[in-house]
Amino acid sequence: MTAVAPERKTSPVPAKRQSPRQAARFDLLRVPLLGRFLQWRGSRVAMQIPVLLLGLVMIAHAFWGPELAPKNLATLLTWVHFRGLVVVVILLAGNLFCMACPFMWPRELARRLFSPRWRWPRALRNKWPAIALFVAVLFVYELFDLWASPYWTGVLIVGYFAAALLVDALFQRASFCKYVCPIGQFNFLSATMAPLEVAVRDRGICTSCATKDCIRGRRAEVATSRAVGAEGPSCAAAAMQLPIVQRGCELALFQPRKVGNLDCTFCLDCVYACPHDNVGILARLPAEELATEGTRSGIGQVARRFDFTVLAVVFTFGALLNAFAMISPVYVVEQWISRVTGLTVEWPILASIFALALVLEPAILLGGAAAITRRVAGSRDSLLAIVKGFARSLVPIGFGIWLAHYGFHFLTGFLTVIPVAQNAALQSFGYPLLGDPIWQLGGLPQSIVFPMEIGIMSLGLVGSWIVAWSIAREHSPRRAVGSFVPWGVLHLLLYVSAVWIMTQPMSMRGTFLGGV
């Protein structure tokens, strides 16, 4: 009967059942007001609706507002504020963008309309579709100068809504989030650096839990099952026929075996479903989960999954590539490729740069580091196995580079949203509803932001070293130093490259071959 009649959230977790460390952990859900708000089931929708409305305003401005990117809310909010805020918020709290994701609310409506019946194809239950889309977004961003085009930025936003709607209207569970969404994968990897995670408060309670509602979802109350006349053994079977009133984790993360923030959208379905009030948003050490070996619920072993390895590589080397493409030396590379190959069309030249940066360079650097590690450690593992084992150590430095780059644009331009919004209101209503545009508003001066960029990337470097050291000790306890050094040098190379890029004068390019 317990399977259908889980105890409601009434009793707090007994303190004596918690370990000292668990008891000491900060829990966001215990914070007055904010905690109560987050535990309210409508909180996610309450966060999604304003973001969705903002998204609709951006779409409208993209198609009907000024065609000039710096004066358009779609380009400004997408490429300056949204990107900057995502990484800053992840660093300070966690994956709150997925929590308030505006693409998910239309999805809920679509689900009511379509009642999806299909399961996501088994062959695609991995990160490959999302990796392909992630690279595709980076590529079209450069090819079509998306930052300079309100129209195509609007098309991208509408396309994203359409893709989320289509996938989740056809396929059950959170297929779009887990297997398709490139922003989601970016957030999942970035959130490994977050100080908060959705986690179990007391594992002892989970051991004795019979219903596992956090993953299965909570079904209708006992009273309902009695009302349909089921009793005894038939009751359990009947209970399984009852409707789910609170879904469990749709990303297949079973709380007692969940590790860290990978694949977690902070949707809090597990919090609402748990009948024992045993799931919280707990403080943890950023990047600690990257040093953790073993099987994770809903993911398996990260160190054995080639798709996760490639995702980490694309995430990290993509950060360098995305920043490199905004400085003038990229013209030199384009011109060199053009001279060598005779190509004069942009897309194959750009594709060559992507192949160099995302395939050839990582293959040489990671393969080289793995070969040295194998030799020093006397390991019999294949090079690929060693690369898979160490790949997750790239994430902290990769996140540091993304944060430095996007943080630069956000911090130097966060106030520009005020005159652009004032101008939008002026043009829409014919009078200065928000006041006359104050075009002189910008943000922090570059001289202040630059040291912050260096500091953030330095922290990323230290994070990568700590993770690599932990993996090296696990991988070859007796020759940990020798195993670590090649990876430490690789991280240092990435760091030096990123510092060099950030010290170059920004040159917001949009001219193929530098206008030559």
Place this chain on the structure above:
Amino acid sequence: MERRMLRRSGAVLVCVCAVVAMSGGCRPASSDAPEIQIQLTLQPSPPQVGDADVSLKMTDAAGAPLAGAEVRVEGNMNHAGMKPSFADLKEVEPGKYSGTLDFTMGGDWFLLVTAKTPDGKSVERKIDVPGVQTK
């Protein structure tokens, strides 16, 4: 059932595509005076980061200089999130205006020239300035 679902999905997609496609031609019309010609030159050329001298020549449909206009140039980068630069141009001889504009960063810029002629006509032009060079 599955066919119906597919049909519904298709309908939603078609609607979304239609909205996007239709939106292309819905921008507000400009209230520009197309007969007025504007010629703008920058010094140094090609422009570099820092102050640039802006010279602007304005003529009417017959090619006669347009004197006595209020002319303003606004420089923007093509990337959002950058503070614009402004220059109010002064008339140095009939129909010729000049001023100084600060290119704060290397890269692709565009200039918005707005002018009001003595007879009340408004002119607004966008002039691309690709590849402002870093020193």
